[in-house]
Amino acid sequence: MIDWRLAKRAAIITVLIGLVAGLFTFNSAQESLLHAKSNHRGGPLWMATQIEVELLKFNKALALYVAEAPGYEHTTVNHRFDLLWSRWNIASQGDAGAWLRDMDAELNVINDLGATLRAQDTNVTGLGDTDRGKALRILGAFYPFESRMHDLSLVALDVAGDAEKAVRDDLRRISTRLRLMSYATVLVAILMISIFWLDARNQARIADEKSRLLELAEAGFRAKADFISTISHELRTPMTAIIGAIGLLKSGSTGALSEAGARVVDMADRSGQRLNALIESLLAFEKFQSENLDLECREFCLCNFLDEVIEACSMAAAQKQIEIKKICASDTIKMYADPEKLSQVFQELLGNAIKFSGQGGAVTVRVLTDERSVTVAVKDNGCGMSEEFVPRAFDKFTQEDSSDKRAFSGVGNGLFFTKSFVHAHNGTITLDSEKDVGTTVTVSLPLTQS
Amino acid sequence: MLGQAAKAIATSAALIFSAAMVQADTVLTLVDHTNQVQTETMEMTMDELLALPQTEVVTGNEYVDGTPRFSGPLLRDVVALIQPSGATTVKLVALNDYSADAPLIEADQYEVILAIKKDGEFLSRRDKGPIWVIYPMDDYAELNDPNFNNRLVWQLAKLELTK
Numbered sequence: 001m002i003d004w005r006l007a008k009r010a011a012i013i014t015v016l017i018g019l020v021a022g023l024f025t026f027n028s029a030q031e032s033l034l035h036a037k038s039n040h041r042g043g044p045l046w047m048a049t050q051i052e053v054e055l056l057k058f059n060k061a062l063a064l065y066v067a068e069a070p071g072y073e074h075t076t077v078n079h080r081f082d083l084l085w086s087r088w089n090i091a092s093q094g095d096a097g098a099w100l101r102d103m104d105a106e107l108n109v110i111n112d113l114g115a116t117l118r119a120q121d122t123n124v125t126g127l128g129d130t131d132r133g134k135a136l137r138i139l140g141a142f143y144p145f146e147s148r149m150h151d152l153s154l155v156a157l158d159v160a161g162d163a164e165k166a167v168r169d170d171l172r173r174i175s176t177r178l179r180l181m182s183y184a185t186v187l188v189a190i191l192m193i194s195i196f197w198l199d200a201r202n203q204a205r206i207a208d209e210k211s212r213l214l215e216l217a218e219a220g221f222r223a224k225a226d227f228i229s230t231i232s233h234e235l236r237t238p239m240t241a242i243i244g245a246i247g248l249l250k251s252g253s254t255g256a257l258s259e260a261g262a263r264v265v266d267m268a269d270r271s272g273q274r275l276n277a278l279i280e281s282l283l284a285f286e287k288f289q290s291e292n293l294d295l296e297c298r299e300f301c302l303c304n305f306l307d308e309v310i311e312a313c314s315m316a317a318a319q320k321q322i323e324i325k326k327i328c329a330s331d332t333i334k335m336y337a338d339p340e341k342l343s344q345v346f347q348e349l350l351g352n353a354i355k356f357s358g359q360g361g362a363v364t365v366r367v368l369t370d371e372r373s374v375t376v377a378v379k380d381n382g383c384g385m386s387e388e389f390v391p392r393a394f395d396k397f398t399q400e401d402s403s404d405k406r407a408f409s410g411v412g413n414g415l416f417f418t419k420s421f422v423h424a425h426n427g428t429i430t431l432d433s434e435k436d437v438g439t440t441v442t443v444s445l446p447l448t449q450s
Numbered sequence: 451m452l453g454q455a456a457k458a459i460a461t462s463a464a465l466i467f468s469a470a471m472v473q474a475d476t477v478l479t480l481v482d483h484t485n486q487v488q489t490e491t492m493e494m495t496m497d498e499l500l501a502l503p504q505t506e507v508v509t510g511n512e513y514v515d516g517t518p519r520f521s522g523p524l525l526r527d528v529v530a531l532i533q534p535s536g537a538t539t540v541k542l543v544a545l546n547d548y549s550a551d552a553p554l555i556e557a558d559q560y561e562v563i564l565a566i567k568k569d570g571e572f573l574s575r576r577d578k579g580p581i582w583v584i585y586p587m588d589d590y591a592e593l594n595d596p597n598f599n600n601r602l603v604w605q606l607a608k609l610e611l612t613k
Contacts, residue, residue, distance in 0.1 A: 086576050094515060
């Protein structure tokens with residue numbers, strides 16, 4: 001099994017190393033080229049050639065002066081002498097001159113030429129218009145330097161050739177390295193492309209597999225939902241008949257029951273009612289799943305609306321002698337919402353408050369409002385919830401006590417529906433509960449739906 | 451004896467006269483090629499170069515021992531005399547026709563001088579004179595490059611300005 005992430009990282013690191021190495025190599029190549037350039041001006045070959053050329057020019061000027069050639073006066077000779085001296089001066093100073101002086105260690109031309117320049121200085125500067133003999137003597141002093149300087153130039157040429165060869169070798173080595181690096185980079189690039197291609201193919205296969213599994217899961221979920229829906233519907237019809245039959249038995253329409261028979265019928269009635277409630281809950285959940293949460297809003301008075309909800313719950317409350325107290329800051333609170341959905345919300349909250357309150361408990365509905373929203377808090381002093389359960393209270397199919405022996409009926413979807421309906425109204429719902437003290441559920445809703 | 455004295459006086463007079471002549475001779479020619487209609491030319495004597503503000507640059511380079519004290523007018527001051535319009539490059543031409551091109555912006559960036567004195571003495575033609583282009587190599591690390599070495603043109607004779 002290939003670790004794709006590791007392979008990609010390795011490929012990227014290899015390319016980065018290649019780039020850095022390439023950068024250093026280019027830098028090295030640049031240095032080599034600069035070194036080669038340093039041979040141009042001030043290098044030993046350049047310097048030797050300069051002196052040789054100026055020596056030849058000076059000697060030529062002297063010869064033509066002796067030959068009385070037109071334009072070759074003693075001033076011309078002096079000019080060429082100065083230039084020859086200046087070139088010798090360059091070779092005798094500084095780091096640049098040191099290169100040539102080192103090469104001249106055996107031939108000793110530079111030193112000798114310097115000595116001759118100094119020795120002949122007075123003679124050259126003292127040349128008059130017709131000092132041909134003196135000029136010939138000067139020429140005699142400088143002429144031997146022509147071959148000696150040429151020898152020095154050849155030595156410098158060899159040295160420069162060696163330097164050029166070294167640079168060429170450097171460049172060849174660098175170009176070989178670059179070529180190898182290019183091959184390596186191409187290889188790595190091909191490797192990377194292959195890795196990415198294989199990875200992409202792998203990812204596509206995984207995505208297909210996920211998609212297939214999702215479809216299977218959805219189909220399974222739909223089948224389960226359809227099954228629950230169908231079974232619930234199928235159960236409800238005979239259940240209605242069973243409850244009706246038990247009702248007839250209890251009412252005595254079919255004749256008086258013995259005491260034991262009445263107990264059995266009561267038990268059957270309670271279980272039947274419980275089963276019926278369960279079927280209704282399952283159907284309600286199925287309906288909720290299949291329907292969207294489109295609101296059918298209209299304007300109504302929340303106070304009157306809450307009175308109706310309380311009225312609807314009053315029978316259940318009366319059975320447990322629970323008083324539902326409504327505290328409302330105003331008699332008229334106009335709001336624009338879906339009354340059907342909100343009715344389910346508050347019936348659920350009041351139903352829970354009654355269900356989880358003990359005999360003779362108290363349930364309070366407190367309504368607060370401002371210009372833009374209304375807050376309805378339903379408070380009971382019932383059994384409350386544990387601290388651990390509170391965060392899961394709004395989940396579907398969730399009850400704190402889900403055992404077979406639990407005291408309260410239901411499938412645990414009520415608060416899930418409630419939260420969904422409140423959120424559909426752009427509202428919020430919070431729950432505050434303490435075990436054996438009571439529970440307060442607070443719903444905040446905007447007065448209008450924008 | 452008298453003859454020798456007369457000869458000495460005559461030689462001294464000739465030297466003085468010769469020096470005066472040197473001062474009056476053209477040592478630098480400025481050529482402005484930026485004007486498309488007409489090429490402007492200006493000739494300068496040593497006196498004229500000395501009349502410009504003198505700048506001192508203490509620096510070494512590959513062609514000298516140690517770090518001499520060079521002095522002379524700034525290249526930018528000399529170029530400004532001919533008032534080139536939009537010139538970007540100056541060609542530095544030596545007596546032996548060696549030349550090197552330098553971007554004119556360098557004359558503003560660095561204290562480039564046309565050195566006419568080294569350690570207080572006039573540069574002779576025998577020692578890279580009478581004018582040597584000097585970059586302050588020791589003051590700027592980036593100047594220690596063969597390209598700038600090539601611009602240290604000695605025996606400078608001509609400045610040619612182009613766009």
